[in-house]
Amino acid sequence: MLETKSAPYTIVKQGIFFFLRRLPSDLSHHYNASRIMYSLRTRRL
Secondary structure (H helix, E strand, O other): OOOOOOOEEEEEEOOEEEEEEEEEEHHHHHHHOOOEEEEEEOOOO
């Protein structure tokens, strides 16, 4: 039987898993966005 676990800060977009976090306010002047998102290079089967 397949068990599903929830992973914090991960989302699935078009079958690809991404790491997503809100940018801390003290770092916001270094970036143009309020969130950072990186592909984990894995797909949902």
